[in-house]
Amino acid sequence: MIKKNFICKIIEEDIKKKNKKIKTRFPPEPNGYLHIGHAKSIYINFNIAKKYHGECNLRFDDTNPQKEKKIYIKKIIQDIKWLGYKLTNNNIKYASNYFTLYYKYAKQLIKKKLAYIDHLSLQKIKKYRGTFNLKGINSPFRNRSIKQNLFYFKQMKKGVYNEGDICLRLKINMKSNNLTLRDPIIYRIKKHQHYKTKKQWCIYPTYDFAHCIADAIEKITHSICTLEFQNNRPLYEWILKNINIDHIPQQYEFARLNITYTLTSKRKINILIKNNVVSGWDDPRLLTISGMRQRGFTPSVIYNFCKLIGVSKQESIIDINILEECLRKELNISSYRLMAVLNPLKVKIINLKKYIYKYVPNHPHDIKKGKRKIILTNEIYIDKKDFQENYKNNFHGLILNKKIKLRYLGVLKCLNIKKKYNKIIYITCKYYKFEKKYKTLNIIHWVSKKHSIKSKFIILNQLFLKKKPNETHDILTIINKKSLIIKKGYVEKFQKIRIFQFEREGYFKLNKNHQDLTFNRIISLKKNLNKTKQKHAKKKI
RNA sequence: UGGGGUAUAGCCAAGUGGUAAGGCAUCGGGUUUUGAUCCCGACAUCCCAGGUUCAAAUCCUGGUACCCCUGCCA
Numbered sequence: 001m002i003k004k005n006f007i008c009k010i011i012e013e014d015i016k017k018k019n020k021k022i023k024t025r026f027p028p029e030p031n032g033y034l035h036i037g038h039a040k041s042i043y044i045n046f047n048i049a050k051k052y053h054g055e056c057n058l059r060f061d062d063t064n065p066q067k068e069k070k071i072y073i074k075k076i077i078q079d080i081k082w083l084g085y086k087l088t089n090n091n092i093k094y095a096s097n098y099f100t101l102y103y104k105y106a107k108q109l110i111k112k113k114l115a116y117i118d119h120l121s122l123q124k125i126k127k128y129r130g131t132f133n134l135k136g137i138n139s140p141f142r143n144r145s146i147k148q149n150l151f152y153f154k155q156m157k158k159g160v161y162n163e164g165d166i167c168l169r170l171k172i173n174m175k176s177n178n179l180t181l182r183d184p185i186i187y188r189i190k191k192h193q194h195y196k197t198k199k200q201w202c203i204y205p206t207y208d209f210a211h212c213i214a215d216a217i218e219k220i221t222h223s224i225c226t227l228e229f230q231n232n233r234p235l236y237e238w239i240l241k242n243i244n245i246d247h248i249p250q251q252y253e254f255a256r257l258n259i260t261y262t263l264t265s266k267r268k269i270n271i272l273i274k275n276n277v278v279s280g281w282d283d284p285r286l287l288t289i290s291g292m293r294q295r296g297f298t299p300s301v302i303y304n305f306c307k308l309i310g311v312s313k314q315e316s317i318i319d320i321n322i323l324e325e326c327l328r329k330e331l332n333i334s335s336y337r338l339m340a341v342l343n344p345l346k347v348k349i350i351n352l353k354k355y356i357y358k359y360v361p362n363h364p365h366d367i368k369k370g371k372r373k374i375i376l377t378n379e380i381y382i383d384k385k386d387f388q389e390n391y392k393n394n395f396h397g398l399i400l401n402k403k404i405k406l407r408y409l410g411v412l413k414c415l416n417i418k419k420k421y422n423k424i425i426y427i428t429c430k431y432y433k434f435e436k437k438y439k440t441l442n443i444i445h446w447v448s449k450k451h452s453i454k455s456k457f458i459i460l461n462q463l464f465l466k467k468k469p470n471e472t473h474d475i476l477t478i479i480n481k482k483s484l485i486i487k488k489g490y491v492e493k494f495q496k497i498r499i500f501q502f503e504r505e506g507y508f509k510l511n512k513n514h515q516d517l518t519f520n521r522i523i524s525l526k527k528n529l530n531k532t533k534q535k536h537a538k539k540k541i
Numbered sequence: 542u543g544g545g546g547u548a549u550a551g552c553c554a555a556g557u558g559g560u561a562a563g564g565c566a567u568c569g570g571g572u573u574u575u576g577a578u579c580c581c582g583a584c585a586u587c588c589c590a591g592g593u594u595c596a597a598a599u600c601c602u603g604g605u606a607c608c609c610c611u612g613c614c615a
Contacts, residue, residue: 004555029615064614122613131611132543167613177544179611188613207615230545231610253546255608260552308564310554312547315608319552322565332578339575364578396576405574434574443574503575525577 002047005311007252011052011222022054022221025093026080027211029061030072030195032266033281034079035288036302036323037257043306044254045224046085056085057218059093063210065194073195075281079289084299095214096196102205102213103157105243106168106187110149114242115186116142117152118169125167128174129182136174136182156189159202163189168203172238180235184208212236215249223249226256227313257309258317261462262287263469277479278463284520285463285483287323295460296499296509296522301326317468327523331499331507336362336369339407339445340491340502340519342457344381346426346449350415352378355448360408374492376409376431379449381490386444387427389417396442403432405443407503410434445503452490456518458511459485491519501525 002008011022024045028038049056058080062068081087109115118141120128130136156166168187176182186209191202205213212235215223223236233251240248263269264287272278272286281288284295292302305326309318356376363369386397386404398404403413411432418425432438463469466478494500498510499522506524510517 027615031615061615067614118613125613126611129611134543134611136611164613169613179544182611185613190613204613206613211615225615227546228609229615233545255547308553310564312554314547314554316553319565322553325565328577337575364573364575407574409574439574441574442576445575501575501577504577505575506577525575528576 002043002051003307003310005044005254006313007044007048007222007224007254007311008051010252011048014221015052020221022049022052023056023219024049024054024222024224025057025059025215025218025220027059027061027095027214027225028076029064029067030069030076031064031067032072032269033075033288033290035264035266035269035286036259036262036292036305037264039083039289039302040257040306040309040311041224041226042080042083042085043303044311048222048224054221055091057091057093057220058087059095059214059218061207061211061214062094062096062194062196063204063207065190065192065204068195070195075290079293082293082299083289083302093214093218094196095210096194098210098214098217099197099201099205101217102210103203105213105245106205106209107150107153108243109170109186110153110168111146112242113146114171115149115168116144116171117149117156117166118142118183118185119166122164125185129179130174132179136176138174139169139183142171142183153187156187157201157203159191161189163191165189170209170235170239172235178231178234180208180231181238184235208232208235209239212239212249212251213243213245216240216245216247219247220249223251225251225253227253227315228256229253253313254311255313255315258315258470259287259323260317260320260467261464261469262320263464263475265470268475271475272463275476277476285460295520296331296507297327298330301330304330320462324523325526328507328526331501331522333366335499335501335507336495336497337364337503338492338494338500339374339447340455340457340489340500340505340508341381341383341445341447341452342459342487342489342502342505343384344489345384345387345424347380347382347412347446348426348428349376349378349380349412349431350428352376352431355450356409358409372492372495374408375448375451376406376446377448377450380446381449381452382444382446387414387424397444398427398429403438403441405434405438405441407443407445411438411441443504445505447490447492449490452492453517455489455491456514456516457487457489457508458518458520459487460521461485491517 026042026045046056118139120139128137167185169183169185172181174182187203190204230253236251282290282294305323359371388395389400391399398414400414403411412429414429416428461483463483464478465480472478501507507522508519511520
């Protein structure tokens with residue numbers, strides 16, 4: 001259930017007063033893929049509706065034919081469904097379905113002398129609008145007769161004018177302190193073909209005109225949007241007050257979601273795609289819904305994240321850590337454990353004539369996940385990172401002439417290093433059965449050569465080097481070149497499951513797009529360098 | 542003296558006149574054959590200055606900082 005926030009409070013008040021059924025909507029423009037920021041809005045709108053036994057529409061805000069594409073409709077629906085929200089023919093709506101109604105209301109406003117056709121050029125409109133400190137000037141076309149306005153509006157609709165020639169404006173107040181009220185444009189000519197209505201129209205309503213009317217038509221009670229629309233609210237209310245419509249929704253605004261080290265702007269993601277920094281909208285390094293799905297996020301992780309961060313009007317930037325912790329929290333519970341070596345170093349065990357095996361749990365706390373057989377043979381792989389010739393830098397792996405625990409099975413002592421051209425080819429070790437005196441030794445993971453499978457591992461890291469990539473103009477200069485690293489190693493034989501925790505490495509997901517066996521790292525394990533833990537790590541035998 | 546918003550810990554965020562929830566991060570400690578998990582503990586007088594009150598993060602006055610607004614984008 002959604003946590004109570006300031007919007008919930010408003011709704012509770014409204015329900016008390018009006019005893020009305022509430023209705024919300026999520027209104028994306030189909031001009032790109034959905035991202036984590038949309039997920040927050042979806043979470044708010046759908047869950048508020050659920051909490052107060054109301055309804056929530058998905059409405060495509062498709063009033064600008066230049067930017068919108070059919071493909072995005074499909075992707076958006078797919079993503080919302082994947083997030084776990086119900087979409088049916090009854091709650092999927094299109095602003096473009098209301099084009100005739102918008103047109104009707106526009107004519108109504110003309111007849112009320114509240115709208116006029118302006119022949120001013122774009123430049124002049126801009127100039128006449130004034131600035132924060134400079135009042136606007138009325139257009140010379142402002143006081144034309146209703147008849148003339150109606151005539152030109154019809155001509156405009158017929159297509160006798162070109163883009164930018166004329167437009168329909170509301171007659172509000174050119175001296176308003178709120179720039180959005182200085183005779184806003186509500187209809188413009190666009191000759192670009194609309195992805196849905198095709199060539200039926202060449203005039204299109206602007207966001208300000210279409211949105212409030214669509215809300216009213218759908219009988220939305222609470223129209224929830226982001227903070228930057230606060231200035232538009234008086235216009236939203238003005239339009240609904242001045243057309244003949246019986247339902248009046250209320251607009252409320254919340255702060256957009258920002259996350260450290262990430263970017264969600266569609267424009268900037270496009271730059272990344274065009275420059276081949278990422279493979280596409282669903283690249284697992286992006287926080288698009290499809291990217292996150294690829295990566296190994298689940299709908300519940302995203303839900304829990306949205307729940308955790310709350311809803312307020314305070315502009316904020318959420319630490320990426322919180323998202324990652326939500327991910328780990330769930331994966332820790334659900335993932336089967338396995339061992340995989342990403343940077344293999346061969347180890348020859350001199351005193352192991354036969355193999356040794358043991359049945360070990362697939363999950364440390366969840367017995368139901370069962371056990372698997374692991375086999376130690378005289379040739380195994382350990383990770384290069386877990387071996388050093390001499391001790392330095394708080395190292396906690398295997399060192400020449402020292403011992404280390406092998407995860408689950410016994411103890412190893414390094415006797416020799418076999419080198420060629422100063423490069424380590426393999427090391428030789430002696431095996432010891434586990435005894436209590438070895439309890440405090442550090443531990444490493446391993447796979448045996450004979451009983452493991454060759455695999456690729458794709459390590460995904462954050463895309464940007466800066467905490468607030470938004471503040472950098474040229475984002476291409478702050479790309480983390482190590483955001484995708486491919487490693488070749490070995491993994492234990494495994495059952496048909498897609499997500500695993502490779503012990504001491506992180507959570508990985510089987511990547512079905514590759515021909516060779518490939519795992520993507522969803523997220524690393526947390527690294528906690530606590531002093532208590534360091535104490536334990538000091539003893540070396 | 543343009544207008545509209547927002548200020549509570551490093552990051553989020555509850556609290557709406559009765560003595561500062563919770564999460565993440567950080568720092569201590571404990572359990573553990575994953576430096577994981579789990580468990581325990583520490584961590585703010587609420588942007589500033591005045592005022593009202595027995596009592597103020599909450600009310601009043603005056604400041605300060607940051608965000609949004611000059612698309613025929615949404």
